[in-house]
Amino acid sequence: MRIGVIGVGNISAQYFAHIPGLPNLELVAVADVNEERAREVAGQQGVRALTVDELLADAAVDAVLNLTIPAAHAAIGIRALEAGKHVYGEKPLALNPAEAEPLLTLAAEKGLRVGSAPDTVLGTGIQTARKALDDGAVGQPIAAAIHWSAPGHELWHPAPAFYYQPGGGPLLDMGPYYLTSIVTLFGPIARVSGTATTSSRNRVVATGPLAGTPIPVNVATHVSALLEHQNGLTTTMTVSFDVWKSRAPLFEVFGTEGTMAVPDPNQFDGDVEIAPASTREWETIPVSAGWAGAGRGYGLSDMARAIETGRPHRASGELAFHVLEVMDGILRAARERTVVEIASTAERPAPVPLDSTPATW
Numbered sequence: 001m002r003i004g005v006i007g008v009g010n011i012s013a014q015y016f017a018h019i020p021g022l023p024n025l026e027l028v029a030v031a032d033v034n035e036e037r038a039r040e041v042a043g044q045q046g047v048r049a050l051t052v053d054e055l056l057a058d059a060a061v062d063a064v065l066n067l068t069i070p071a072a073h074a075a076i077g078i079r080a081l082e083a084g085k086h087v088y089g090e091k092p093l094a095l096n097p098a099e100a101e102p103l104l105t106l107a108a109e110k111g112l113r114v115g116s117a118p119d120t121v122l123g124t125g126i127q128t129a130r131k132a133l134d135d136g137a138v139g140q141p142i143a144a145a146i147h148w149s150a151p152g153h154e155l156w157h158p159a160p161a162f163y164y165q166p167g168g169g170p171l172l173d174m175g176p177y178y179l180t181s182i183v184t185l186f187g188p189i190a191r192v193s194g195t196a197t198t199s200s201r202n203r204v205v206a207t208g209p210l211a212g213t214p215i216p217v218n219v220a221t222h223v224s225a226l227l228e229h230q231n232g233l234t235t236t237m238t239v240s241f242d243v244w245k246s247r248a249p250l251f252e253v254f255g256t257e258g259t260m261a262v263p264d265p266n267q268f269d270g271d272v273e274i275a276p277a278s279t280r281e282w283e284t285i286p287v288s289a290g291w292a293g294a295g296r297g298y299g300l301s302d303m304a305r306a307i308e309t310g311r312p313h314r315a316s317g318e319l320a321f322h323v324l325e326v327m328d329g330i331l332r333a334a335r336e337r338t339v340v341e342i343a344s345t346a347e348r349p350a351p352v353p354l355d356s357t358p359a360t361w
Helices: 012-021 035-045 052-057 070-082 097-110 124-134 160-164 169-186 298-309 317-336
Strands: 002-006 026-031 048-050 063-066 086-089 114-116 141-149 189-197 222-229 234-240 251-255 258-261 273-276
Touching: 002 012, 002 052, 012 026, 012 035, 012 298, 026 035, 026 052, 035 048, 048 052, 052 070, 063 070, 063 298, 070 086, 070 097, 086 298, 097 114, 097 317, 114 298, 114 317, 124 169, 124 251, 124 258, 141 169, 160 169, 169 189, 169 222, 169 234, 169 251, 169 317, 189 317, 222 317
Parallel strands: 002 026, 002 063, 026 048, 063 086, 086 114, 141 234
Antiparallel strands: 141 251, 189 222, 222 234, 251 258, 258 273
């Protein structure tokens, strides 16, 4: 599948590092609103630099990899579908469900695919955790707890302002990794409640040419949620840009026969640890599932293979829409001080066997 990338910012380097190693993908062109930057990246990658309009009109592009800022995800995705191209985008799918729904409707009408990050859940970390849970490693799962926190992306990102505008914040930026993981592990979410606050901290760019630039903040910077899955399991989740340091466990699952420590779902790998009821001591379990050595782009490769074979792809638009509705529901529950029912659902994606590659499975 011939890929044209729109948006060659910070995250694009991770895709460019892995696409050449995926035999069913070919990078053919890049575009960006900063055309000078697009030409620079095109030279590095040995492909053509096009304007956004040129890339969308190019018959040599089969699918658009949409790496624009969140506010542009839906608009670029719809334009790509209108041009007859499949779309795979960075998370979140859109700013809200109302903006995302036309994207999926149009894709269905045109018989095209929509995929969305994160594909980190397809690596050995989350997939090994899933297999162990499905095999009964901690008995019946009862609940999960997530606590992701940081002082804020302005400390490391050279142009972090978009993280503090709609589509950003700790929930829409980091939430997709964890929410996609818990749907992968336990199935879809039925209802949510939550609280959300915005701290009074003054945010300033810390690195790069924009260092010292003030950052307006128009999103919640600390969000806590209670999620009830359709199967009755509950997850508590806190995500924050307001925590300087924490000892809270990142991601744990509590079962009738033990506890599981799940590795960071922002990474493709990582150790899965189990503390069984018999010993209550942590032990690392062997890797048993997932694409070893995976990186960003594996979900796109899986989508290309799914198109070829006529099966559902794992990092799907439907899964991303469900996650987006859950995040939107958390923020609405916080505003309205209520419990929000989630209308959408999503199947657990097919598991990833250990000895496979996305280009052939």
